[in-house]
Amino acid sequence: MHRFANPTRFLRLAAAVLPFSAAVAALCLGAGLVWGLFFAPPDYQQGDTVRIMFIHVPAAMMAMGVYAGMAISSAIALIWRHAIADLIAKASAPIGATFCFICLLTGSLWGKPMWGTWWVWDARLTSMLIMLFIYLGYMALWQAFDDQTKAARAAAILALVGAINLPVIKFSVEWWNTLHQPASLITMDGPKIHSSLLWPLLLMIVGFGAYYLTVLIFRVRAEVHQRRTRMLRMAQADRHAAMQAAE
Amino acid sequence: MTHTFLMLIRRDLLLAHRQGGASLLAIAFFVLVVSLFPLGVGPAPEMLERIAAGTIWVAALLSVLLSLDRMFQADLEDGSLDQLALLPIPLSLVVLAKAIAHWLTTGLPLTLTAPLLGLLMQLSPDAYGALLIGMLLGTPTLSLIGAIGAALTVGVRRGGVLLTLIVTPLYIPVLIFGVSAVEAAAQGFSTTAHVLFLSAMLSGTIVIAPIAAAWSLKLALD
Numbered sequence: 059m060h061r062f063a064n065p066t067r068f069l070r071l072a073a074a075v076l077p078f079s080a081a082v083a084a085l086c087l088g089a090g091l092v093w094g095l096f097f098a099p100p101d102y103q104q105g106d107t108v109r110i111m112f113i114h115v116p117a118a119m120m121a122m123g124v125y126a127g128m129a130i131s132s133a134i135a136l137i138w139r140h141a142i143a144d145l146i147a148k149a150s151a152p153i154g155a156t157f158c159f160i161c162l163l164t165g166s167l168w169g170k171p172m173w174g175t176w177w178v179w180d181a182r183l184t185s186m187l188i189m190l191f192i193y194l195g196y197m198a199l200w201q202a203f204d205d206q207t208k209a210a211r212a213a214a215i216l217a218l219v220g221a222i223n224l225p226v227i228k229f230s231v232e233w234w235n236t237l238h239q240p241a242s243l244i245t246m247d248g249p250k251i252h253s254s255l256l257w258p259l260l261l262m263i264v265g266f267g268a269y270y271l272t273v274l275i276f277r278v279r280a281e282v283h284q285r286r287t288r289m290l291r292m293a294q295a296d297r298h299a300a301m302q303a304a305e
Numbered sequence: 306m307t308h309t310f311l312m313l314i315r316r317d318l319l320l321a322h323r324q325g326g327a328s329l330l331a332i333a334f335f336v337l338v339v340s341l342f343p344l345g346v347g348p349a350p351e352m353l354e355r356i357a358a359g360t361i362w363v364a365a366l367l368s369v370l371l372s373l374d375r376m377f378q379a380d381l382e383d384g385s386l387d388q389l390a391l392l393p394i395p396l397s398l399v400v401l402a403k404a405i406a407h408w409l410t411t412g413l414p415l416t417l418t419a420p421l422l423g424l425l426m427q428l429s430p431d432a433y434g435a436l437l438i439g440m441l442l443g444t445p446t447l448s449l450i451g452a453i454g455a456a457l458t459v460g461v462r463r464g465g466v467l468l469t470l471i472v473t474p475l476y477i478p479v480l481i482f483g484v485s486a487v488e489a490a491a492q493g494f495s496t497t498a499h500v501l502f503l504s505a506m507l508s509g510t511i512v513i514a515p516i517a518a519a520w521s522l523k524l525a526l527d
Binding site: 136184188191192194195198199202203208211212215216218219220223226 | 453457458461462463464467470471473474475477478513517520521524527
């Protein structure tokens with residue numbers, strides 16, 4: 059882990075991973091979308107609206123997964139002062155917030171034909187909305203500090219405190235018996251979805267994960283370059299000031 | 306250690322007392338917000354009875370939120386936060402003392418005012434016990450969670466708005482269980498589960514919040 063606290067080494071690793079993650083994302087998303095939208099059979103009750111699942115479920119999983127990743131890298135950053143872990147957490151937040159928003163949006167579009175309403179104050183929907191607000195608060199806290207190291211540590215503490223929401227979302231459908239259906243993919247007796255719908259769904263989940271990794275690499279790379287640019291500019295300003303003083 | 310801890314609480318209570326009005330303002334805000342609802346939704350008693358629990362809880366939550374930004378701000382500005390950090394007791398205990406003092410000056414007065422507002426909102430007579438117990442357990446949790454937000458945003462630009470954005474999502478579980486305790490009692494159901502949930506949240510935050518807030522305060526002191 060400490061090997062990759064060095065930005066140059068991290069950038070080299072990122073450059074090696076990027077083509078693979080981009081290829082996997084493109085292939086899985088492309089194949090999963092075509093399979094899910096055109097070839098998978100319609101559900102016997104829900105008809106064609108079941109196809110919303112191929113976006114909704116991966117987005118929901120990623121919204122929680124990205125937050126978990128953000129909390130873990132925040133913990134690593136707090137404990138070991140790992141510079142890249144800070145950047146990973148910072149770069150993850152907008153991506154996770156977008157997944158969270160897509161999940162809420164598609165869920166709302168799916169809820170209208172199935173439940174007859176765009177929105178219910180059901181435990182899972184509410185906790186997902188809270189998660190979106192926690193993402194937004196996290197991003198706002200990063201913006202509030204001028205000093206990047208302070209911003210990083212404050213945001214990391216908030217990310218860890220907000221992580222308490224994760225198990226609440228995961229188990230909300232089991233603790234409270236509500237409109238949202240309980241888990242059907244990851245259960246003790248294996249998936250409860252027919253294989254004709256399961257395979258395109260799994261493809262989409264892998265695709266979403268690879269897409270996240272790809273965008274994350276782009277964003278972290280941009281952050282590293284931005285910091286380097288700022289340091290170079292400051293060094294140049296120092297040199298300039300020194301030269302003027304010498305004259 | 307206990308002595309220092311108690312002296313810290315005493316100091317904050319004295320400050321609140323001498324500066325005057327902090328608790329009174331919180332109560333006034335609480336009463337005002339609640340009294341807006343009968344004006345907004347109409348004074349029909351059956352309607353008020355249905356929204357009473359939620360209105361009172363939301364108003365209490367907003368009053369606590371409003372009083373949070375001064376928790377550490379004044380101490381940072383006059384430099385006493387640096388002195389507090391140098392005390393021989395851990396910074397997390399300092400935070401705990403300040404959170405307790407904050408609760409004594411806002412949460413407790415709000416809790417004592419709540420039954421009166423229940424009367425104004427036609428709250429069902431069976432529900433007063435649940436409202437009182439719920440607020441007694443819930444408002445300290447609000448102060449403790451608020452301490453994290455206040456510590457994170459102390460000395461930050463536009464800290465007040467940011468504080469609201471950070472703290473409100475974390476307040477929602479307290480609101481949900483506080484309100485459902487009152488509603489369960491009003492309908493004659495047992496409130497044990499809700500009360501236990503509120504107690505669990507209080508016991509959890511009393512351990513976690515002072516540590517998290519102390520970490521955040523160290524940032525402001527660097």
